[in-house]
Amino acid sequence: MPNTLKIVTGVVLDENTRLTLVELCCLGKTNAEYIFELVEEGLLEPEGLSTPDWRFDSRALKRLQKTIHLQHDLRINLAGAALVLDLLEEVEELRRKL
Amino acid sequence: MEYKDYYQIMGLAKNASKKEIKRAYKKLARKYHPDVSKEKNAEDKFKELGEAYEVLKDPEKRAAYDQLGKKWKSKQGFTPPPGWDAGFEFSGGNFTGGNASEFSDFFESLFGRQFQTDKMGGHYGHQFYAQSNDRHAKIMIDLEEAYKGTTRTISLKMPKLDQLGHLINKLHTLNVKIPKGVKAGQRIRLAGQGGSNLNNGKQGDLYLEIEFNKHPYFQVSERDIYVDLPVTPWEVALGSTISVPTLGGKVELKIPAESQAGKKLRLKGRGLPDSPAGDQYVILKLVIPPAKTAEDELLYEKMSQTMAFNPRTHMGV
Numbered sequence: 001m002p003n004t005l006k007i008v009t010g011v012v013l014d015e016n017t018r019l020t021l022v023e024l025c026c027l028g029k030t031n032a033e034y035i036f037e038l039v040e041e042g043l044l045e046p047e048g049l050s051t052p053d054w055r056f057d058s059r060a061l062k063r064l065q066k067t068i069h070l071q072h073d074l075r076i077n078l079a080g081a082a083l084v085l086d087l088l089e090e091v092e093e094l095r096r097k098l
Numbered sequence: 099m100e101y102k103d104y105y106q107i108m109g110l111a112k113n114a115s116k117k118e119i120k121r122a123y124k125k126l127a128r129k130y131h132p133d134v135s136k137e138k139n140a141e142d143k144f145k146e147l148g149e150a151y152e153v154l155k156d157p158e159k160r161a162a163y164d165q166l167g168k169k170w171k172s173k174q175g176f177t178p179p180p181g182w183d184a185g186f187e188f189s190g191g192n193f194t195g196g197n198a199s200e201f202s203d204f205f206e207s208l209f210g211r212q213f214q215t216d217k218m219g220g221h222y223g224h225q226f227y228a229q230s231n232d233r234h235a236k237i238m239i240d241l242e243e244a245y246k247g248t249t250r251t252i253s254l255k256m257p258k259l260d261q262l263g264h265l266i267n268k269l270h271t272l273n274v275k276i277p278k279g280v281k282a283g284q285r286i287r288l289a290g291q292g293g294s295n296l297n298n299g300k301q302g303d304l305y306l307e308i309e310f311n312k313h314p315y316f317q318v319s320e321r322d323i324y325v326d327l328p329v330t331p332w333e334v335a336l337g338s339t340i341s342v343p344t345l346g347g348k349v350e351l352k353i354p355a356e357s358q359a360g361k362k363l364r365l366k367g368r369g370l371p372d373s374p375a376g377d378q379y380v381i382l383k384l385v386i387p388p389a390k391t392a393e394d395e396l397l398y399e400k401m402s403q404t405m406a407f408n409p410r411t412h413m414g415v
Contacts, residue, residue, distance in 0.1 A: 007249055007273040010288040010306070012280055027287070027303070029232070058285065065232070065305075066133045073144075074127055088134065096282060 013058035018047075024056045028064040035064070043067060043082040102204045104150035104163065112164070116155070123151040132234075149201045159209060166208070206265065231293040231302025239276060241313050241323070244370060245345040247278030252306070256293050279371035280308045281321060316345070321376025322369045326383045329353065334361075334382060344368045344378050351380060359384035 025032055038044045039054075044063060046054035066088070067081045076084065105112055108122045129135060130144040137143065153159045237250055256270040272291060280286070285307045292302025310318060317324040327342060337355030341348045344365060351363060361382045369376020389395045 005251070005271065005273045007275050008288055008291065009275045009277075010286040010291075010304075012277060013285045013287055014281070062285065065234075069133050070131070073131055074124075084134070092283070 013061065015057065017058040017061075018055040019057075019061065021046075021051060021054050021056075024061060024064065027061055028068065030064070030068065037078060038064065038067060041078045041082055043078060043085065099203050099207060102146075102150070102202060103167070104153050105167075107146055107150040108154065110154070112167075114154075119151070119154050123147065123155070146202075149205050152201070153205070153209070163208070231300065232305060233292040233302060234305045234307065236307045236309055237276075238309050238311050239280075240311050241316055241318060241370075242345060243276065244280050244308070244310065245278060248276045250274050250276055254293075254304070258294070274306065276308070279321075281370060282308055282310045282318065284308050315343070318370070321372045323376065323378040325378065325380055327351075327380045328383050328385045329359075330385060330387060334358065334384065342378075342380055345370070353382070357382060 019027065021032055021035060024035060028035075035044065039046060044056065044060045046056050046060070048054045063085050066085060067078070070076045070081045070084060071078075105114070108114075108119065108126065110118060110122055114122070126147050127144070130137060130140045130147060132141040132144055135144075153163050233254060235252070235254070237252070239248065239250070251271060251273050253269050253271045255267045258266055258268045260266050272288075274286070274288065276286070285305050288304040288306070290301045291304035294301050315325055323345060325343065327340075329340070332338075333340060333353060334357040335355065337353055337357070339350050339352050342351045342365070346368065349365060349368065351365065353363070359382055363380045363382070365378040365380065367375045368378035387394070389398055
């Protein structure tokens, strides 16, 4: 009954999206300690100086989710995951320009 | 149900050593990882690989599988013979990376569902990942759809338990609104529309990543649209007003006299909707009319005599 389906509306995660630490943990289904590690590794770069002021953009959520997958599936350490993410983003960028 | 040849999936010989199995798994896992791979069906292949490794790395499961495997070929219809696992005791080796709830019916018919995700042994990230049932998918839309907004019907396979407690794959269909102004690479998050975790009943989220289909003449960069516009020599030399296609329909564009090929003109606010909206850039592409008739040739002849124009003076020739 596809024509009786309700239309669901989502939230677009765009360049204006800003997430607090708590929101990022919630969406990424992870804990703050893990986020701290990623920030320390330079994998995530929040705006704001102190933890309560931290704001993450939508790219950060994507990087967080990919890091979790990469670590889980390929057993990559954080430094390796950071490298993979940077390279993947570069490849995506280049592909888009093609 | 199809018989699955786990050796074939991993590209291994039947007598592969433990080391070879591990190496093959690592190599293929990198190749087919859905976040990294550009291969088609990477996700399915990755799942299949996880399942194959699950069996082959565990000596007990492998021995049982080998015993069974003598008679079967890949993709052949399959029903486990009664008592096939007599004499084997599965202690449930740790899980590797495969998501147990997504293993095939074939796997389940052999090894059952006693291996739950909470037994997943492992390293980093497990505790976070095991709880997450987020689903990720890409959707391709046309630029016109991004300009106006659209709805898309999306079907996802979701593992669910039926009334008898059997695991079944149910097709979950939903209509998703794609708001106008979405851009390539952006994601739409649909809360609670992901998979449901069979262990804790928690509902995951669905993330849809937007990609644009290639457009016959528009190119897109962020929110701006680029178009190569074919023009005649007299349109650029004398100046003119011509029609230009935009995502919102035709608009008139004034080309100043003495423009050159490659000139970039901007149509403000005619790009993708945003605040502020993107622009459309028109790049003039000079098309030289072919001399089809004697009269045409005469015109070119006349131009060459009266215009005395050398475009190569800066090259000293």
